[in-house]
Amino acid sequence: MTTSFVTDVIATTTFTMPMTTDAKKFGEWTVVKDGKDCMKILLGGVFQYGEGESIEIPPEASSNGSKCMGDVALFNLLLEEETSATKVFEMNLQFEMADDTYKLTRLNFTLLIDVKTYVGDRHSVFLEAPVGDYFFCDDKWTEEIASITLDITHRKFQPFVQSTKDKDYGDEFKCGDPLPEGKTKRVGLIVTLTLLAVFIVAVGLFFVLRKKGSSYRRFTNNSGV
Secondary structure: OOEEOOOOOOOOOOOOOOOOOOOOOOEEEEEEEOOEEEEEEEEEEEEEEOOOEEEEOOOOOEOOOOEEEOOEEEEEEEEEOOOOOOEEEEEEEEEEEEOOEEEEEEEEEEEEEOOEEEEEEEEEEEEEEEOOEEEEEOOOEEEEEOOEEEEEEEEEEEOOHHHOOOOOOOEEEEOOOOOOOHHHHHHHHHHHHHHHHHHHHHHHHHHHHHHHHHHHHHHHHHOOO
16 A cells, blocks of 8 residues: 655545546535634636546535634535545645735645545645635646646635625636735835824924923023023
Protein backbone atom coordinates (compact mmCIF):
# COMPACT_ATOMS: atom_id res chain seq x y z
CA MET A 1 0.00 0.00 0.00
CA THR A 2 1.36 3.41 -0.94
CA THR A 3 0.47 6.87 0.27
CA SER A 4 1.05 10.20 -1.47
CA PHE A 5 1.07 12.89 1.15
CA VAL A 6 1.98 16.29 2.44
CA THR A 7 1.21 15.13 5.97
CA ASP A 8 1.20 11.48 7.01
CA VAL A 9 -2.04 9.57 6.43
CA ILE A 10 -2.60 5.82 6.40
CA ALA A 11 -5.22 4.24 4.16
CA THR A 12 -7.39 1.64 5.91
CA THR A 13 -9.80 0.49 3.21
CA THR A 14 -9.94 -0.35 -0.50
CA PHE A 15 -13.06 1.69 -1.26
CA THR A 16 -13.01 2.98 -4.86
CA MET A 17 -14.53 6.35 -5.71
CA PRO A 18 -16.35 6.69 -9.05
CA MET A 19 -14.14 8.01 -11.83
CA THR A 20 -14.93 10.60 -14.45
CA THR A 21 -13.17 12.24 -17.36
CA ASP A 22 -14.77 15.67 -17.04
CA ALA A 23 -16.47 17.81 -14.42
CA LYS A 24 -20.01 17.66 -15.72
CA LYS A 25 -21.55 17.97 -12.28
CA PHE A 26 -21.44 20.54 -9.56
CA GLY A 27 -22.99 20.83 -6.15
CA GLU A 28 -24.52 23.75 -4.29
CA TRP A 29 -24.47 23.94 -0.51
CA THR A 30 -25.93 26.34 2.05
CA VAL A 31 -24.49 26.52 5.56
CA VAL A 32 -26.80 27.63 8.36
CA LYS A 33 -25.93 29.12 11.74
CA ASP A 34 -28.48 29.99 14.44
CA GLY A 35 -31.29 29.35 11.96
CA LYS A 36 -29.93 31.77 9.34
CA ASP A 37 -27.98 31.20 6.14
CA CYS A 38 -24.34 32.18 6.65
CA MET A 39 -22.53 30.66 3.67
CA LYS A 40 -23.48 29.64 0.12
CA ILE A 41 -21.09 27.68 -2.10
CA LEU A 42 -21.46 26.32 -5.62
CA LEU A 43 -18.54 24.11 -6.60
CA GLY A 44 -17.60 21.60 -9.26
CA GLY A 45 -14.33 20.15 -10.50
CA VAL A 46 -12.10 17.12 -10.85
CA PHE A 47 -8.99 15.77 -9.13
CA GLN A 48 -6.47 14.40 -11.63
CA TYR A 49 -4.09 11.70 -10.40
CA GLY A 50 -1.99 8.81 -11.64
CA GLU A 51 -1.81 8.34 -15.39
CA GLY A 52 -4.79 10.27 -16.68
CA GLU A 53 -7.20 9.08 -13.98
CA SER A 54 -9.58 11.46 -12.23
CA ILE A 55 -12.48 11.76 -9.82
CA GLU A 56 -14.95 14.58 -9.51
CA ILE A 57 -15.87 16.60 -6.45
CA PRO A 58 -18.88 14.63 -5.23
CA PRO A 59 -22.06 16.76 -5.32
CA GLU A 60 -23.56 14.46 -2.69
CA ALA A 61 -20.84 15.28 -0.13
CA SER A 62 -22.03 16.75 3.17
CA SER A 63 -21.22 20.28 4.27
CA ASN A 64 -22.27 19.69 7.90
CA GLY A 65 -18.71 20.26 9.11
CA SER A 66 -18.63 23.82 7.77
CA LYS A 67 -18.35 26.71 10.22
CA CYS A 68 -19.19 30.41 10.13
CA MET A 69 -17.00 32.19 12.69
CA GLY A 70 -17.41 35.93 12.22
CA ASP A 71 -14.55 37.07 10.01
CA VAL A 72 -13.53 33.49 9.16
CA ALA A 73 -15.59 30.96 7.20
CA LEU A 74 -14.59 27.30 6.82
CA PHE A 75 -16.32 25.33 4.07
CA ASN A 76 -15.98 21.60 4.64
CA LEU A 77 -17.08 18.84 2.26
CA LEU A 78 -17.04 15.28 3.54
CA LEU A 79 -18.02 11.97 1.99
CA GLU A 80 -17.73 8.77 4.01
CA GLU A 81 -18.22 5.14 3.08
CA GLU A 82 -21.65 4.22 4.41
CA THR A 83 -20.71 0.78 5.73
CA SER A 84 -17.64 1.81 7.74
CA ALA A 85 -17.81 5.60 8.16
CA THR A 86 -14.33 5.71 6.59
CA LYS A 87 -13.39 9.11 5.21
CA VAL A 88 -13.31 8.79 1.42
CA PHE A 89 -13.28 12.44 0.38
CA GLU A 90 -12.73 15.62 2.36
CA MET A 91 -12.09 19.14 1.13
CA ASN A 92 -11.76 22.42 3.02
CA LEU A 93 -11.84 26.00 1.80
CA GLN A 94 -11.00 28.73 4.32
CA PHE A 95 -12.15 32.30 3.73
CA GLU A 96 -11.02 35.33 5.74
CA MET A 97 -12.62 38.78 5.79
CA ALA A 98 -10.71 42.00 6.45
CA ASP A 99 -11.98 45.54 5.93
CA ASP A 100 -13.76 45.74 2.57
CA THR A 101 -12.72 42.40 1.07
CA TYR A 102 -12.58 38.69 1.77
CA LYS A 103 -10.01 36.18 0.56
CA LEU A 104 -9.78 32.45 0.02
CA THR A 105 -6.60 31.71 1.95
CA ARG A 106 -6.41 27.95 2.38
CA LEU A 107 -7.23 24.83 0.41
CA ASN A 108 -6.76 21.28 1.65
CA PHE A 109 -8.08 17.85 0.80
CA THR A 110 -7.90 14.15 1.62
CA LEU A 111 -8.71 11.57 -1.06
CA LEU A 112 -8.94 7.83 -0.57
CA ILE A 113 -8.64 6.14 -3.96
CA ASP A 114 -8.35 2.36 -4.14
CA VAL A 115 -5.54 1.63 -1.67
CA LYS A 116 -3.91 5.04 -1.84
CA THR A 117 -4.49 8.14 0.27
CA TYR A 118 -3.66 11.55 -1.15
CA VAL A 119 -3.38 14.56 1.15
CA GLY A 120 -2.73 18.15 0.13
CA ASP A 121 -2.67 21.45 2.01
CA ARG A 122 -1.83 24.88 0.58
CA HIS A 123 -1.92 28.39 2.02
CA SER A 124 -2.14 31.25 -0.44
CA VAL A 125 -4.42 34.07 -1.59
CA PHE A 126 -6.41 32.18 -4.21
CA LEU A 127 -8.99 34.90 -4.75
CA GLU A 128 -10.19 38.22 -3.36
CA ALA A 129 -13.62 39.83 -3.65
CA PRO A 130 -15.53 42.74 -2.10
CA VAL A 131 -17.48 42.01 1.08
CA GLY A 132 -21.19 41.78 0.23
CA ASP A 133 -20.59 40.35 -3.26
CA TYR A 134 -20.33 36.73 -4.32
CA PHE A 135 -17.31 35.58 -6.29
CA PHE A 136 -18.11 33.98 -9.63
CA CYS A 137 -15.78 32.60 -12.27
CA ASP A 138 -16.37 30.39 -15.29
CA ASP A 139 -12.65 30.11 -16.08
CA LYS A 140 -10.99 26.88 -15.02
CA TRP A 141 -8.87 27.16 -11.88
CA THR A 142 -5.99 24.68 -11.65
CA GLU A 143 -3.85 23.88 -8.61
CA GLU A 144 -1.12 21.25 -8.43
CA ILE A 145 -0.70 20.03 -4.86
CA ALA A 146 1.41 17.01 -3.95
CA SER A 147 0.80 14.52 -6.79
CA ILE A 148 -2.73 15.78 -7.47
CA THR A 149 -3.92 18.28 -10.07
CA LEU A 150 -7.16 19.96 -9.05
CA ASP A 151 -9.24 21.50 -11.83
CA ILE A 152 -12.12 23.64 -10.54
CA THR A 153 -14.63 24.27 -13.33
CA HIS A 154 -17.58 25.72 -11.42
CA ARG A 155 -17.23 28.25 -8.59
CA LYS A 156 -19.64 30.65 -7.02
CA PHE A 157 -18.69 31.62 -3.48
CA GLN A 158 -20.50 33.67 -0.86
CA PRO A 159 -18.80 32.82 2.43
CA PHE A 160 -20.27 35.76 4.38
CA VAL A 161 -24.01 35.90 3.71
CA GLN A 162 -24.52 38.10 6.79
CA SER A 163 -22.64 40.90 5.00
CA THR A 164 -24.92 40.97 1.92
CA LYS A 165 -27.83 43.34 1.43
CA ASP A 166 -30.31 40.60 0.50
CA LYS A 167 -28.97 38.02 3.00
CA ASP A 168 -28.44 35.70 0.05
CA TYR A 169 -25.68 35.67 -2.57
CA GLY A 170 -25.57 39.47 -2.94
CA ASP A 171 -24.20 41.15 -6.07
CA GLU A 172 -21.85 39.44 -8.50
CA PHE A 173 -18.11 40.02 -8.54
CA LYS A 174 -16.55 38.22 -11.48
CA CYS A 175 -12.95 37.04 -11.62
CA GLY A 176 -10.85 39.61 -13.42
CA ASP A 177 -12.96 42.55 -12.25
CA PRO A 178 -11.00 45.29 -10.47
CA LEU A 179 -11.52 45.59 -6.76
CA PRO A 180 -13.22 48.81 -5.61
CA GLU A 181 -10.93 51.59 -4.42
CA GLY A 182 -12.99 52.42 -1.33
CA LYS A 183 -10.60 50.67 1.03
CA THR A 184 -7.57 52.55 -0.29
CA LYS A 185 -9.39 55.87 -0.19
CA ARG A 186 -10.52 55.32 3.38
CA VAL A 187 -7.01 54.38 4.51
CA GLY A 188 -5.62 57.50 2.83
CA LEU A 189 -8.28 59.67 4.43
CA ILE A 190 -7.54 58.23 7.88
CA VAL A 191 -3.81 58.89 7.46
CA THR A 192 -4.48 62.45 6.26
CA LEU A 193 -6.82 63.22 9.16
CA THR A 194 -4.33 61.74 11.63
CA LEU A 195 -1.50 63.92 10.33
CA LEU A 196 -3.78 66.96 10.36
CA ALA A 197 -4.72 66.27 13.99
CA VAL A 198 -1.04 65.93 14.97
CA PHE A 199 -0.28 69.22 13.21
CA ILE A 200 -3.12 71.05 14.99
CA VAL A 201 -1.99 69.74 18.38
CA ALA A 202 1.62 70.77 17.67
CA VAL A 203 0.59 74.29 16.61
CA GLY A 204 -1.67 74.64 19.66
CA LEU A 205 1.12 73.47 21.96
CA PHE A 206 3.52 75.96 20.35
CA PHE A 207 1.22 78.92 21.04
CA VAL A 208 0.53 77.77 24.61
CA LEU A 209 4.24 77.53 25.37
CA ARG A 210 4.89 80.86 23.65
CA LYS A 211 2.17 82.53 25.72
CA LYS A 212 3.61 81.07 28.94
CA GLY A 213 7.06 82.29 27.95
CA SER A 214 5.78 85.82 27.38
CA SER A 215 3.99 85.80 30.75
CA TYR A 216 7.16 84.66 32.50
CA ARG A 217 9.20 87.46 30.91
CA ARG A 218 6.63 90.08 31.96
CA PHE A 219 6.69 88.71 35.53
CA THR A 220 10.45 88.86 35.80
CA ASN A 221 10.59 92.38 34.38
CA ASN A 222 7.96 93.59 36.85
CA SER A 223 9.87 91.98 39.70
CA GLY A 224 12.99 93.92 38.82
CA VAL A 225 15.11 90.86 38.26
